[in-house]
Amino acid sequence: MNNIFDSNQDQDFSLENLTEKLLSPIEIVANQFSATQNYYLGMTKYLNDFITPYLISVNYFTGVEQARLLTTSPLDSFQSYMDLLGFNLGVTTRFLNGTMKAVSDYHNREMKNAVMAWFNTVLNQEGEDMKAFTARLATVADRVANIYPQKIMDIEPEFGFHFENKANAIKFAETDRFFLYQVLPTDKSIEVNENGKPVLILPPYVLGANILAFLPGEKKSYTHCFANMGIPTYIRVLKDIGTTPALQVMTGEDDALDTKFFCEKIKARHGKPVTLNGYCQGGYTAVCDVLSGELDGLVDALLTCVSPMDGTRSKGLSAFLKNLPQRFNDLAYGTKTLPNGNKVADGTLMGWVYKLKSIENEAPLVVFFRDMMMLSASNGGGEIKVSKTAAAINYWLANERTDLPLGITQMSFDSYNIPITEDGTLPVKLFGKKLNFRRIKEKGIRWLICYGEKDDLVEKETALAPLDYIDVEISPFPKGHVAIATSWSNPKSAYALHTSFGEEKYRGPVRFQLDLDRELSEKENLVRTSSKVQESVKDLSEFKTKKQANV
Structure with missing residues (x-):
């Protein structure tokens, strides 16, 4: 009895415990x-x-x-x-x-x-x-x-720019298809250097401009990396394609002419040639615009980040398109007809194609x-x-996809289906002219290509295609396609964009821009000094001539 009693004593018969068990x-x-x-x-x-x-x-x-x-x-x-x-x-x-x-x-x-x-x-x-x-x-x-x-x-x-807030950016110009905004520093203690070399950023068409202002409050913004260094920073932003007929029917020539108009405005304001800076698809159109000759005298430097220069070298998307039966490798299967009758490329479907190419990793489940x-x-x-x-x-x-003009989509489509020729000619023409990489060298345009070492969307081989034809400065960044616009846009990151990094001292895009501005300022100072010396020599010569005449 004692044992049983002792055993019962060990049990917890409290109301709380009993309720919990029930x-x-x-x-x-x-x-x-x-x-x-x-x-x-x-x-x-x-x-x-x-x-x-x-x-x-x-x-x-x-x-x-x-x-x-x-x-x-x-x-x-x-x-x-x-x-x-x-x-x-x-x-x-x-x-x-x-x-x-x-x-x-x-x-x-x-x-x-x-x-x-x-x-x-x-x-x-x-x-x-x-x-x-x-x-x-x-x-x-x-x-x-x-x-x-x-x-x-x-x-x-x-997330993004929020252009409705004028403290973030100022609308500087516009065309029938684009707005041009000057992006202001997030650090209000920094003043824009009005005499500095300006940069014009061309964002990707499909997923828009906001990825380049990822999280400004967290100091993760590609565009603000430039603005926060006092660099005059501008970004070209698409108008709403659904309500802008001029954008719906835009061609590559329109892109070049609108870029020219903006560069003229920017150069007139700051007195220095523009650095054209394209991210992803924006980089390809930037190069095409420069090669067209329309930007001669306006642009003296190029920056392209994770930009597909020869899509046929892609191991992912290009291989996917090559496996697709030829009959169905056609933009017609992704074309949307708008209520006004204009046809555009369906942005939702374009994003879905990228999922299909990596379906084993992007399937919904x-x-x-x-x-x-x-x-x-x-x-x-x-x-x-x-x-x-x-x-x-x-x-x-989930929210930044947009439809694309068919003319612009065709340029990208051709670049993924038709390789660059042996002499460096692109599969795209503008204003009836052939576009060849060698023209960049002929014009003395400086070019920095930044790419992601583990980018599975725009692979290294795709981004570095120009190296087969001309000498181009490169900067490899760790991680993938958007890391430059996210992780490395933090000024305190290991690959901060305003620094040089690695044993090779690769330059980040902001460092590249700052160095260009310094070099240009030094040349201008040298020219001014030389001009003053010449004026002094001339004045001295005139003084001697007058003195001799008086004697």
């Missing part, structure tokens, strides 16, 4: 229900983000093929569809392999946690029990389905489970903070 199964079921609900809600959102552009592409495909089937022989059409079937099977295989791996990796990890939690519950051991396990699953699912998307939307006031693992807490459900950088990147990818 309610625990109910809480486990409730947690599991919540986790399942948010799990499928989140999964649906990720699937919709992928399926929506797919349905758009099907609509375009059907419209184009309805017309082409009437003008193409049945045998050719059959062969093309068989080739397309083979291509689709290859994409589907990669899609399934990537998806199955992501599903397996996540659920294998959680299955181990579930088994351990079950044993901890049954054997009353320390560690995560079923109640804590299901609570953690519910928390993670809620983060992915609700909290994470909200965090992404909440970053909007901190792969991204979903990648985010699930990122937002899971290793400490069993502790608080996880979503970094502003991660939120801003996702906001940019």
Whole structure:
């Protein structure tokens, strides 16, 4: 009796403990229900983000093929569809392999946690029990389905330029297609050097200008790296293509002429030639504009960052396009007709193509489970903070796509399908002229190419193609396509843009600009000094002549 009594003494029969034991199964079921609900809600959102552009592409495909089937022989059409079937099977295989791996990796990890939690519950051991396990699953699912998307939307006031705030930028000029803004320093103690060498930044067309003002408040902004050094900094921004007919029908020639107009305005204000600075696709159009000859006397230096100079050298997108049956490698399958009848390239679909080329890593469930693992807490459900950088990147990818003029899209399309010739001639013409890299050397234009060593969108070989034809200064940066505009735009980073880095002392783009300005100022001072000396010699000569005449 004493033993039994002693044993009973060890049991905790408190009301609180009894209530917890009774309610625990109910809480486990409730947690599991919540986790399942948010799990499928989140999964649906990720699937919709992928399926929506797919349905758009099907609509375009059907419209184009309805017309082409009437003008193409049945045998050719059959062969093309068989080739397309083979291509689709290859994409589907990669899609399934990537998806199955992501599903397996996540659920294998959680299955181990579930088994351990079950044993901890049954054997009353320390560690995560079923109640804590299901609570953690519910928390993670809620983060992915609700909290994470909200965090992404909440970053909007901190992301990008916000030109409506005149303290950030001033509208300096405009054309029928573009606005030109002068970007002001975020550090209000810094004054713009009005006599400094100006830089004009051309952002990418597809994903817009705001990636170049990533998080100014966090000192992660490519454009503000220039402005905060007192450099006169300008950026060319597209007008709304949906409401701007002139932009909808824009050609490469229009791009060059608008750039010329802006450069004339900038040079007239600051008295120095402009450095033309293109990021990604903006770099390719910048080079084409310079090679056209329209910017002669206005631009004396080029800066291109992660810009595709010869898309046919791309191991990713170019290879993807080459595997696509020739009949379907056509911009018509991505062309949107606007209510006014003008045709533009669908920006949503263009972004989707980049996902297709890396489908094993960008399939919707792969991204979903990648985010699930990122937002899971290793400490069993502790608080996880979503970094502003991660939120801003996702906001940019989700909200900054825009449609493109077909004329500009055709230039990029040609660059990924037609290689540069042996003598350095591009597959693009402007004003009926051939564009050749050698013209840059002939005109004495300084050029710095910056590229990402692990860029899988614009690979090193694609960005450095001009080196086969002319001498060009280069600067390699670690990481991928947007690192220069994000990580390395922080002035305190290891590869800060205003510094020289590495054993080779590669120059960042801002350092390049500052050095150009210093060299130009030194030349101007030398010219002024020489002119003063000549005037002094002339005055002395005239004085001697007068003196001799008086004698």
